[in-house]
Amino acid sequence: MSDTEREAIESGSVWWEAELFRGHPDWSLLLNSPKPKLSSTEQAFLDNETNTLCALINDWQVNHKDKDLSQETWDYIKQHNFFGMVIPTEYGGLGFSELAHAAVVCRISSRSVTAAVTVMVPNSLGPAKLIKNYGTDAQKDYYLPRLATAEEIPCFALTAPAAGSDAAAIPDTGVVCKQMFEGQAVLGLKLNWEKRYITLAPVATLLGLAFHAFDPEHLLGDKDDLGLTCALIPTNLPGVEFGSRHNPLDTPFLNGPTSGQDVFIPLDYIIGGAEQIGKGWKMLMESLAVGRGISLPALGNATGQFSVLTASAYTRVRKQFNLPIGYFEGVAEKLAKIGGMAYAMDASSKLIISSLEAGEKSAVLSAMIKYFNTEGARDVMNANMDIHAGKAISLGINNYLAENFKSIPISITVEGANILTRTLMIFGQGAIRCHPYVQGEMQALQQADLKKFDKLLFAHIGHVIANKARAFLYSLTGGWLSAKPKGLSSLKRYIRTINTLSASFAVFSDFALLFLGGALKRREMLTGQFADAWIGLCVTSAVLKKYHDEGENQEELILVDWICQSMLYQSYQALVNVTENLPFFGSIMRVAFLPMKP
Secondary structure, three states: OOHHHHHHHHOOOOOHHHHHHOOOOOHHHHHOOOOOOOOHHHHHHHHHHHHHHHHHOOHHHHHHHHOOOOHHHHHHHHHOOHHHOOOOHHHOOOOOOHHHHHHHHHHHHOOOHHHHHHHHHHHHOOHHHHHHHHOOHHHHHHHHHHHHOOOOOEEEEOOEOOOEOOHHHOOOEEEEEEEEEOOEEEEEEEEEEEEEEEEOHHHOOEEEEEEEEEOOOOOOOOOOEEEEEEEEEEOOOOOEEEOOOOOHHHOOOOEEEEEEEEEEEEHHHEOOOHHHOOOHHHHHHHHHHHHHHHHHHHHHHHHHHHHHHHHHHHHHHOEEOOEEHHHOHHHHHHHHHHHHHHHHHHHHHHHHHHHHHOOOOOHHHHHHHHHHHHHHHHHHHHHHHHHHOHHHHOOOOOOOOHHHHHHHHHHHHOOOOHHHHHHHHHHHHHHHHOOOOHHHHHHHHHOOOHHHHHHHHHHHHHHHHHHHHHHHHHHHHOOOOOOOOOOOHHHHHHHHHHHHHHHHHHHHHHHHHHHHHHHHHHOHHHHHHHHHHHHHHHHHHHHHHHHHHOOOOHHHHHHHHHHHHHHHHHHHHHHHHHHHHOOOOHHHHHHHHOOOOO
16 A cells, blocks of 8 residues: 555544444434534524625626626625635634535525635635644634635645646645745745646635655755645745636636746745645545535535425426426426435535534545535436426526536536546545454554454454344345334334445455455446445435434425435445456355345
8 A cells, every 4th residue: 555545544534434334333323413503693694694695696697797706796705704614713714613614605506606616615625724724823823814804815726737636646846945035044845836727726815735845955854755745825926827717617716727836935834834744645635525525515415405496396387288397207207306316415415514523524425425416416407407498408597507507517526526536535445444444454564563463353354254144134134133223213124224235235345355455446347336335325324314303204204215215226236236246256145145125
């Protein structure tokens, strides 16, 4: 395992997704976790300032004439601290929870994707979160108040032309050297970079930058390669340049390239100071995982809620053969999909928020929710477009679907394209991070601690035997022998199915790790099927938690049934596909450890 892979796997933590991976989920962990709830201040901001902002936006004007938000809208965003939602109140920010952050982005997105992305980035992918979590006291005292009031406009530059968002492969460099800076000889870094697709770059005054640091003259120690590092770059420094704006599918949020040539910064411009040189990967994995789990799913959630409203209303007023089209079964099928997926996307967003409020920072769970909600938004919007038919394809001021429809691929691409999220990040990293023993075994081998390794290995063998017994018995009995939590009495069948498929998933995962080893990460069609099964179990769990937290409203039961059956079938079919592609005993394992039907 490379150093980068090890750092990625060791960053952050795990939560409910690990329970499902281990084959014996503890439902009390999920169902007893507090329901996320807005404070009175957050609710008031959502009902007042956020609604006022939405009312200021003419999305047709933004997208087709001005190619930017109006000056009045920009001023309102700055005056009411929309850029400072996640900044603590002691630094002049709003100090909002992640639930409030998601709710505000979701509400704005239902009005304008351009405005939502503009507000979203400083609160998730911008330097503020990195400074808050890792910055020095001096950096916090200086920058956080200025970021909260938008005196500083931030952006974060990670994506490189030849490397995308793969931080391990970025070619941008910072070389330790001494140079005159503001009249004094200072130890610092000479930076060279080329980045693109950077949101808010065209107006940014503070650039967060990820680069590889090198110390060829050994001014800081005996290492040449110091590793991935994150720093704060005032954009008025000599050598900082910005190119022409990008045009992301004609959705005109401010986005563009930036480059730097021999830009010198003192060491105290590094986020966290000189002590944090080489620790940028951990910063990115933990902080950007939060952005991936909050902001992007919120955009998908908004598409779901917006589609429920517009599709249900349109199918009541649009008539064919003197009958509202909602009564046609073909249309009703699309409506069912929109309603079920919207419920599931909202539940998934709240699941990741519950994990954050429990103090966890799960890169694996956030990748799952980002993937599900952005792909779900595409499915929901396609169904909505089908329902609206000709009304949806003619551009004009009264077309309320087109702008959202054309922006969907942007969310799917951001923070790692979904193809790689599904095939590499979710199971590729999650199989090691969420397994109860594999990561410890690897660490013991690297440390040549054979006593520790032997102890973990025997525990691992016991874990495999127990899961095989569970998977066999649960598959044979339909999960009746599995432990079931209190509550959700009408939905116990879904919990039994999750318990059964979780045990099967654990057995198949251990088998794949045993026989394929490191080659598993290159078997992307196989890891993609594992990811599909795992996502299905997580989303179904999220739906059950939402239903439980919101009082088990019987009117929602039809939506809960639809999404649970859909997602559990996805998980089951994915595991069938896994057995057909496992080496040696796949067909035997399917008969022994997978039920005949979900």
